Amino acid sequence: MPKGTTMKRSIFEIEKNIPLTKDVFEMVLSGDTSGITNAGQFVNILLDGYYLRRPISVCDYDEGTLTLIYKVVGKGTKAMSEMPVGTNLDLLVGLGNGYDLSKAGDHPLLIGGGVGVPPLYNLAKKLVKEGKKVSVILGFNKKEEVFAEDIFKNLGCDVTVTTVDGSYGVKGFVTNALPESYSYFYTCGPEPMLKAVYTASTSEGEFSFERRMGCGFGACMGCSCKTITGFKRICKEGPVLKKEEILWEK
């Protein structure tokens, strides 16, 4: 069976919902996470008063809890950020393919930009557990927007933070901080960053994409993209695509 066939719909309860920066929040939910099989998958959240679900990448999970780090980008996510502890939410979990850990090699590099950082956390955790030497580059616009540096450091990863304005860490883009060698890379972030990583990277790797979605489970064809290996649905055959199959649009 292809990956992503373990989708489950269930009710989760908010355990924690706190701001990490001005517009980035951490939400911890309790419920049945058994549908999640891989780092880099996402959940699709039904919000009262909004028709379409909100797809959010999974930052971390264990048997009974799920951690999401999300950015307030519109009315729906704003409403999410105001939900009190104890609120019940209807989630589809276990969506998408996620990252392929078997490719990592001995010293994989993880590159995250903005809210592309969260899905790399569970990946880092798993790679560290496998005994890999994990390097992480986290890119932000400015110091006030930096989050998650501490949690990656606590895993024992070698963490570099970049800010575009130089107000924290290395000045510039994530590509200004690429190390000389790494066995493989995994990245998630805004598309211009992904394109820059695609060009600057010196190894094979995987990219996680974001798209406006209808259903999130492969039915509506709303998030299709063209790849070297044919048409793919970002929600089903993605959100993670391998470097060698990517066709950049435009």
Place this chain on the structure above:
Amino acid sequence: MGEIDTKINLLGIEIDNPIIPASGTFGYGYEYAELYDINMLGTFSFKGTTAEPRFGNPTPRIAECPAGMINCIGLQNPGIDKVISEELPKLKKVFHKPVMANISGFSMEEYVSNCKKIDKVDMVGWIELNVSCPNVHGGGLAFGTDPDNVRNVVKAVKKIIHKPLIVKLSPNVTDIVAIAKAAEEGGADAISLINSLMGLRIDLKTGEPILGIKTGGLSGPCVLPVALRCVYQVAHAVKIPVIGMGGVSSAEDVIEMMMAGATAVEIGAANLINPYACKEIIEDLPRIMEKYGIKSLKDIIGGRK
């Protein structure tokens, strides 16, 4: 509860219930077959199929609105030959009932040749002719907005097929009754309606339309009253059966649609929000029928008898 009868007869084929996932929201079935036994459905209408494989429109193809969504997928599909040689054999393993084949086209010749091919497939019970896709240029809607075009394409298709023909109509017209009558005159066995309503949303940051081709088809609960009105008007104007759709999301909506004149009911956007929507509606239907004292759904088509 034993006396509750949800069966209906759809153009000579008895189906267990009138619930039919609408084309474009149910793929070729197997995404949902992984979630529940889709054999509980009356049937379903598969993804609109064209002669050639199509990628569809540039993304974004989806935007939200209050109580609904707009989409401009643009008939992404593998093409009729691959549907027949790959998708349907795969579907046959998980779905053992007659399926409704949704057929699109860009010319009279294409509609005819697609229908000729699909008519030969055993597991196809009905052909639903999509003359109303709002998201492709030069096809679909161009046929569905002109009574003469509708009459001619229906006539041409009817001449070469043996299975019952359902003609799916657009609400984006001045007089939907005139189009429905033209389809009936052309020899349609049934009418299905409504396809999505043309809509638009703008991104306040860029000032530009959100969708890749600017406009898209509006669907979801916000269109239910428009759909009920269209079904009601058409059902009163034609003698052939009408399949109602548009914003149906609950067993109550199904009953309302049937009272408006629908023999069966297609369910679209609701599947995308809740992948179990049709399963839950089918399970809920007997309870809601009992609540309103309805013994058989056959008794409420076009109002309570």
